[in-house]
Amino acid sequence: MPVTHTQVGCPYCGASCDDLEVVVSDDGKEILEVRNACAIGNEIFHHATKPGRVTRPRLRQEDGTHKEISYDEAVDYAAKVMIEAKKPLIYGFGSTNCEAMAAIGRVAEKGGAVLDNCASICHGPSFLAIFDNGYPSCTLGEVKNRADVVLFWGCNPMHAHPRHASRYSVFPRGFFTRRGHKNRFVICIDPRETDTAKISNLHLMVNQGHDYDLFNAFRTALRGHEIPEEVAGVPREQILEGVDAMKKARFISIFYGMGLCHTDGRNHNVDIAISLTRDLNAITKATIMAMRGHYNIAGPGQVWSWSYGFPYCIDLSKGSVAHMNPGDTSSIDLAMRNDCDAFFNIGTDAGAHFPIEAVKKLRKHPWITIDPNICMASEIADLHIPVAVVGVEEGGVVYRMDNVPIQFKKVIEPPEGVISDEELFNRIYMRMCELTETEPVWIHHPALDVAKAVTEE
């Protein structure tokens, strides 16, 4: 009999849905059906058991081809690169679990590396704004249960977070929003008529790159001052309609995306969005949330904040204290300055996402890609180490876009012999200790913990 797993987490977008049902064949090897997921989430599960998975590390040869090697050899290679490099850069982590993020911290500290994550090229400007202005936010259940005005600014969840509107923000019937979308006034601010704009009650078609002006107009009008007839291409009446809806609201949720933090103004756009949220809290209740991209890209921000006090761009090369200075210790800037001499791409595709000049410079040095799949970063790497797919073949804690931890499940075994990110990083760490003849630092040794837990029972 096929087995149906319920409340399975989805390893796709930052909405981190955990209500999937996955039907697995009797032998536990094939995924037969995935229910409740969006089209992309669905594909991630099916993809895992399709033919063509890389199941052994592949090392580039002199003639440019890749040759399969054992995990032990790959671990040895990675450990030596980490030790020999003066300033290795470890980047990625959009798509893995927090256990792996904690494990890599040990490796990075020992190797004197720079630790960075996808926020560096994504919601990094949001962090800069948070450093200056804070982050009055809430969990997505608060939006579902209370929000009666929802604002999407520079984001298009209907495509990027396909179930966001139905699970959390627009359509669900919550405790104080029993009539679902009929209880909510939805405002979309976007230069394009996106599918999110189409489900909104009010669409303000802001001129591209003029978000800051429009925020200013909102804040000005909210404080009861005059605003010009048109701001950032939006007529005054429309702005006042939005302001009026907010003033009457009981609970406002502002969601924003790359349209704010990667257009002109960047962190300043996010900063004024936070200021608008603060202003609104003098009148009613308002919250703001970044539409984080991947299902666990909030994870490294959490794990590394408790480990080092910084969410990203963490330079550990001093060996004594950690140091963060985005623009200096951020991945692209390090690459462009030729300031790192080895590159670890983990659970992301820097080959596809980085500017080509940065990729070319990184490619001069050893490049190791750790990812379950074939991607641009795996194909240009010196060494590609495949790992289990988190959320499908490996469980673990992930942080949703609202920083709520969700314990993901494993529904099938990884291909024979393929290991998890966490195990791989722990093995690289142990190998580094062997090579440098130093004692490993374990607070809880995974193996010892199991032994203790058994004794305790």
Next chain:
Amino acid sequence: MAELLIKNGSVFDPTRSINGDVMDVAIRDGRIVESAGPNAKVIDASGKTVMSGGVDIHAHVAGPKVNAGRTMRPEDKLFKSQAAAGGYRMEMGFSIPSTFRTGYDYARMGYAFVMEAAMPPLHSPHVHEEIHDTPIVDEAALPVFGNNWFVLEYLKRGEIENAAAYIAWLLKASKGYGIKVVNPGGTEAWGWGLNCLTLDDAVPYFQITPKEIVSGLIETNEALGLPHSVHIHQNDLGNPGNYRTTIDTLRLAEGVTAKNRFGREQVIHSTHLQFHAYGGDGWGNFESKAREVVDYVNGQKNVTFDLGAVTLDETTTMTADGPFEHHLNGLNHLKWTNVDVELETAAGVVPYVYSPSIRVCGIQWAIGLELALLCKDMDRCFISTDHPNAGPFTRYPRIYTWLMSRKFRDETIGSFKYSDKVVAATEIAGLDREISLYEIAQMTRSGPAKALGLKDLYGGLSPGQDGNVVIYDIDPANLPSDPSKLEAAFQRAAWFIKTGEVVVKDGEIMNHGNKRTLWVRANVPENPQVKRDIHDKFIKDYTVGLQNYEVRDYLAPNPYVIEVEMEA
């Protein structure tokens, strides 16, 4: 495990009324024993102070709001951190230190246990991930219940049995320790941008008052027989004139007797009392009401409290009192983070500078110390800074020193810009009392251990208790006249032995010890209604699946589970 014999130390163990007697302490297999064998490793403690490991009853050391503070405040890392040594993790941050630094710093001060004071249940996997990454010090966490929708609904209907069944389930699901209440009702009201400032302000929609919530939870706690009592942060925190609400809240415990098998006597623990002992009707005539509050507490045997003493530092305030942090942000206009948590709670984070140049900060500092100096029963008065709210936990040694040295207090008052005004609004300048080492041991060892229901493990040096022994380089017969020397000795213990292992020597960390996570499993009769309610709320109102909500065992390695049986 090796045997240890700590010889000739001046021992302070209030659980056996030992007040500085020169004696030996022996440890075998991680526990205190009567005597050691001939092969025991001997540590000479002559001319030094010996106590059991410290117990911190209230600090925010792990979890979402602590981490929101770390993320929001890179500048906190500009305060000097100790450089990483081979074999140890990096240590970063001051008021909101990294988990590694937290563990190391507690150990350096000789602390064996710390209670994470507010765990939002939805975020409990996060709390346990951080606890897991905090070395050496044993930890437990108190889930917050005072604004939880299940609790509000059950207590509104007077269903104590159902509240007990739900709380028992949640303690197990979150691997939590007891019942924390933060601004009862007020934090739920904050869901709408409102607050409950008095005991009789009804919570919007739920139509229950803070008074009913507190009384109901006290009754539930004693029905369950939990090791710790209700642990409360009252309404109206931080506002002038709030001492009346504070006393009114404590009055709710009158006539209630503790029921438990752990030797705990109180039914309410009033936390960070400094923030709740304010007089005046505005900041203009803000003044201390420490005497009024302590006079009440002195007469009530079933109440314990911790200080929440202000340390005059730049720090990071954080609390599950969401409306208060919004209010505080309106006062200092620095950055503000808020995290409303569905069905459960709402936290806020705001940086704060307790400046000696600000009159109100000076008065707050005085109130924190007055509470201890006016207290008559030091087994019910515990040292805390509500870390990091009134200051970081690494300042405990300075608080001990202020309490032990009138001279040091006078120096501090003299350093204030408005010392005359601080003196006029407080009693601190007229208090001659100097707290003794024995009393420090009561306030940081025996007292909190008993109040937490952990007196069999911590707080004393009787055979059978955990082998947690700290040796401070302080000669009780010859206390240093320079307060900074006293503080330094408390800051970095000469030795700290944690469950039989030497983890600190000469103030330096020696190993990562064997840290535990404590939690409480309360066994209650099967309750189908509560089971159904939990199922329903997860289907309808939560956005996380029930299966993914309960903390999985691997996240709390090395657990120490305390079993409680509720009498039917």
